[in-house]
Amino acid sequence: MIPARDSGFTLLETLVATVLTMVVTGAVLSLANPGTTIAHAQPEASDMHQRARVAADTLRRDFLDAGAGLDTGSRAGSLVQFMPPVMPRRLGRSGADLPGVVRADAITLTRAVGGFAQARSATVIAGASPSLVVTNGPPCPPADALCGFTEGADVLVFDDRGHFDMFRIAGVLPGTADLRRHAAGAGHDYEPGAYVAAAETRIYYFDAASRQLRVSDGYLSDAPVIDNVVGLTFTYFGDPEPPIAPQPAAGTANCLYDAAGRPSSGLPRLSTAGASLAPLPLAMLNDGPWCGEYSHQFDADLLRIRQVRMSLRVQSGNPQFRAAGALFAVPGTARRSDQLLPDYVVTLDVTPRNLVPRGAPWP
DSSP states (O other): OOOGGGOOOOHHHHHHHHHHHHHHHHHHHHHHHHHHHHHHHHHHHHHHHHHHHHHHHHHHHHHHHTTOOBSSSTTOBOGGGTSOSEESSOOSSSSOOOTTOOOSSEEEEEEEOOSSOEEEBSSOBOSSSOEEOBOOOTTSOTTOTTTTOOTTOEEEEEOTTSOEEEEEEEEEETTEEEEEESSSSOOOOBOTTOEEEEEEEEEEEEETTTTEEEEEOSSSOEEEEEEOEEEEEEEEEEOSSOOOOOOOOTTOOOSSBOTTSOBOOOOOOOOOTTSSSEEOOGGGGGSSOEESOGGGOEEGGGGGEEEEEEEEEEOOSSGGGOOSSTTOSSOOOOOSGGGOOOOEEEEEEEOOGGGSOTTOOOO
């Protein structure tokens, strides 16, 4: 007979011990698994927030600069005295929207670059590839016949009747520069005395096919800003009073004034519902009256814009963190609630001071 102290476990004791071990191990693993899921999801959530922050900061900077105009002279101040620095569509050489098109997911921002590269044209600027000759007066350096305009720079040409065009300086010769029009097709022909200023255009738009926020200079450059974008909306607010500029010289007319200098647009005062600015729905921004010509024709209500609201929606690039439902623009493959990373939405309101005409009160 085997002594009791040398006897092993019975089959029942072994089974009980095995079950207890499995229960404890399962409990430990159930605690560890959420931690593993969180460890995988946290970098993805941080990436979503970082992409949204980069896009918001980039757009905010260009929104604040939009409308910067001439630095000196009697017409110094915002470009909104001459043209709409903010347009709800794409301009430029490639992918441009037709005149009259307005979009919630695209915006064109224009600003003059501060400095002495600002002048008046001395000769006619006409055609797709005209020459630029400027009058050499302040703020141009006396010894610089081209007033600081250099090869490769972009220039904005505009007048007091609502016409404007962007050009690239393709080459420089003594006293003259060769221009290439950004937009394809015909453009306005500018008489001597038109304003010329070094300028920049930023065109932001949502590329639904590639799910990207992209930016273009309106000529040759077009690049992504961030990936995994699933929504972009621009909303506009503006001056309730009808625009009073651009006002052409006596004896000429434009979309706001007749040849006698009398207001002729017929634009009404807008309701603000107690706020300082009035909502400008897209339908109001393509119903006329129309200013400008050709590809740069625009609705006169665009001259009212004073504030832009951007709403950007980004998603996780990994479908394992997305599911079906209202929280996800593009469904993924997630099967558990602790694996979900809902789309992230950032909303930004910007009211650039450059969109206020010279002498007008701040909203």
